[in-house]
Amino acid sequence: MSSPIPDPIAAGIAAGWNVIDGASVAADRTIEADVVIIGSGAGGGVSAEILALAGLKVVIVEEGALKSSKDFKMREADAYPALYQESAARKTRDKAINILQGRTVGGSTTVNWTSSFRTPKPTLDYWQKNFGLASYTPALLAPWFDMMEARLSVGDWQAPPNENNDLLKRGAARLGIATGAIRRNVKGCWNLGYCGMGCPTNAKQSMLVTTIPSALSHGATLVTHARAQRLVFKGDAVDSLLCEAMDASGLAASGRVLTLRAKHFIVAGGAINSPALLLRSRAPNPHGLLGRRTFLHPTVISAGIFAQRVDGYAGAPQTIYSDHFLETGPVDGPIGYKLEAPPLHPLLLSTTMAGYGQAHTDTMRQFPHVQAVLALLRDGFHADAPGGSVGLTREGAALLDYPISEFLWDGVRRAMLSMAEIQFAAGAASVQPVHELAERYTSWDAAKKGIGALPMREHITRIVSAHVMGGCTMSDDERRGVVGANGRYHGVRNLSVHDGSLFPTAIGANPQLSIYAVTARLASDLARELTGKPAPRVA
Numbered sequence: 001m002s003s004p005i006p007d008p009i010a011a012g013i014a015a016g017w018n019v020i021d022g023a024s025v026a027a028d029r030t031i032e033a034d035v036v037i038i039g040s041g042a043g044g045g046v047s048a049e050i051l052a053l054a055g056l057k058v059v060i061v062e063e064g065a066l067k068s069s070k071d072f073k074m075r076e077a078d079a080y081p082a083l084y085q086e087s088a089a090r091k092t093r094d095k096a097i098n099i100l101q102g103r104t105v106g107g108s109t110t111v112n113w114t115s116s117f118r119t120p121k122p123t124l125d126y127w128q129k130n131f132g133l134a135s136y137t138p139a140l141l142a143p144w145f146d147m148m149e150a151r152l153s154v155g156d157w158q159a160p161p162n163e164n165n166d167l168l169k170r171g172a173a174r175l176g177i178a179t180g181a182i183r184r185n186v187k188g189c190w191n192l193g194y195c196g197m198g199c200p201t202n203a204k205q206s207m208l209v210t211t212i213p214s215a216l217s218h219g220a221t222l223v224t225h226a227r228a229q230r231l232v233f234k235g236d237a238v239d240s241l242l243c244e245a246m247d248a249s250g251l252a253a254s255g256r257v258l259t260l261r262a263k264h265f266i267v268a269g270g271a272i273n274s275p276a277l278l279l280r281s282r283a284p285n286p287h288g289l290l291g292r293r294t295f296l297h298p299t300v301i302s303a304g305i306f307a308q309r310v311d312g313y314a315g316a317p318q319t320i321y322s323d324h325f326l327e328t329g330p331v332d333g334p335i336g337y338k339l340e341a342p343p344l345h346p347l348l349l350s351t352t353m354a355g356y357g358q359a360h361t362d363t364m365r366q367f368p369h370v371q372a373v374l375a376l377l378r379d380g381f382h383a384d385a386p387g388g389s390v391g392l393t394r395e396g397a398a399l400l401d402y403p404i405s406e407f408l409w410d411g412v413r414r415a416m417l418s419m420a421e422i423q424f425a426a427g428a429a430s431v432q433p434v435h436e437l438a439e440r441y442t443s444w445d446a447a448k449k450g451i452g453a454l455p456m457r458e459h460i461t462r463i464v465s466a467h468v469m470g471g472c473t474m475s476d477d478e479r480r481g482v483v484g485a486n487g488r489y490h491g492v493r494n495l496s497v498h499d500g501s502l503f504p505t506a507i508g509a510n511p512q513l514s515i516y517a518v519t520a521r522l523a524s525d526l527a528r529e530l531t532g533k534p535a536p537r538v539a
């Protein structure tokens with residue numbers, strides 16, 4: 001029986017899209033284009049559509065596979081190895097922080113949780129003051145936000161929040177803490193709650209179902225299972241890109257090499273991977289900035305156990321937020337944090353929760369009653385939160401070193417306190433901050449004392465991230481930035497960076513919409529420069 005859900009990928013391939021699966025390439029091969037884009041995620045997808053619509057011959061290179069809704073079975077065990085970097089177990093050098101990033105056509109947008117925020121004004125003000133980014137004002141970016149919100153159907157979420165989110169709202173309200181509703185990039189969402197495993201109904205307006213299909217319908221070529229290994233420089237320009245074709249498992253190189261030649265190259269492999277590619281390529285780095293200032297929104301979690309069922313796996317994830325703890329201090333003061341309620345699924349929860357043996361089993365038995373709040377710490381605005389730096393392993397793979405300062409630990413403790421207080425106010429029977437030495441506190445008083453006394457250290461305090469930003473800082477001043485305000489790599493004529501690695505600090509909000517708007521502007525400027533004509537609008 002055929003599925004009632006249309007499959008835009010199968011339809012596109014049947015209609016003649018140019019898709020080359022690197023795993024099926026039998027001999028070394030050279031491909032020519034006007035523009036080569038490395039990565040098909042937020043920045044790569046947006047750039048591909050705009051440049052293809054401008055009439056340029058675009059080739060998109062993606063390390064991951066091309067999947068479609070029919071492959072998304074709402075099963076964590078299948079999704080994480082197939083769709084994420086390092087099977088969703090990417091870690092910082094000391095293994096203290098677990099990092100989620102996508103590795104599939106659509107990049108992290110294929111697996112993300114759809115929360116859509118414009119770049120907060122205090123973040124843009126900080127960029128202007130400290131990185132000279134005068135054209136990054138709310139007013140000058142507004143048309144690009146408008147365009148990308150329309151293109152990706154960003155809008156208010158009409159269904160009521162699930163209990164996981166509503167408890168955040170109710171608990172905060174009882175304490176007089178303001179919350180807001182999160183806008184989402186969805187169209188006809190079934191309210192399932194499995195966004196992190198790929199949307200099985202094509203409702204999420206990720207790059208997989210929007211910009212990449214549009215680029216392909218306008219003549220772009222997509223090369224999947226192809227890992228950009230090295231840019232080859234000639235003088236002050238990139239001459240070519242060497243890619244390793246991957247085998248069908250997607251885990252190992254097949255031995256075939258793809259050489260891509262183009263007038264212009266756009267690096268959009270996402271933070272961590274983009275600086276790593278540029279480091280492997282020995283791109284100019286006169287001030288040692290490449291890979292530095294990589295930000296994570298280091299994220300800590302608090303689990304509340306409620307008498308009623310919460311069923312945090314069901315229903316749209318992250319529909320309520322609070323910026324109270326970002327707004328109560330200056331952007332460059334003690335670190336602030338944004339609160340949200342993440343989706344809960346058994347594999348992610350069991351590998352994130354503290355404890356082992358019987359205690360862990362007991363927690364997992366309570367799974368339907370667990371409610372989670374997370375705090376995204378806004379790194380990058382203070383000398384003691386300078387982010388991490390990307391380096392390379394001996395084999396040339398990306399590795400992020402992210403030391404956690406006392407300044408950050410102070411924020412972690414305050415965040416754990418705020419979350420526990422909200423959960424008790426919402427009626428939690430007990431609260432367990434995700435920390436190996438935390439107890440399951442049964443009152444706010446006990447939690448206050450307990451959390452106040454917890455040692456804050458790597459490995460015993462669980463820290464995660466799904467928001468990797470920075471590493472190719474934007475600034476027209478070469479002593480402060482790797483690329484200019486226009487995304488062009490300093491000192492290289494035909495190289496741009498169009499992804500989350502551009503940001504000089506963390507965003508202080510979920511980053512996807514910032515990447516869409518910023519890269520839409522950069523790609524439109526580039527299209528105009530390469531064609532001599534104004535770039536087409538995509539919405």
Ligand SMILES: Cc1cc2nc3c(=O)[nH]c(=O)nc-3n(C[C@H](O)[C@H](O)[C@H](O)COP(=O)(O)OP(=O)(O)OC[C@H]3O[C@@H](n4cnc5c(N)ncnc54)[C@H](O)[C@@H]3O)c2cc1C
Nearest residue numbers: 039041043063107108113114115228269270500510511512
């Ligand atoms: C689980 C999860 C939930 C999230 N939820 C939200 C949310 O609700 N709201 C929000 O705003 N943000 C969310 N994010 C973050 C958001 O999706 C990312 O910030 C955004 O997609 C990053 O865009 P990017 O272009 O920088 O990179 P990505 O979207 O990650 O794309 C990079 C692509 O480049 C490919 N690539 C990398 N290196 C190479 C190479 N050498 N050769 C070939 N290809 C390469 C990768 O495989 C990947 O497909 C979430 C992320 C995750 C993982």
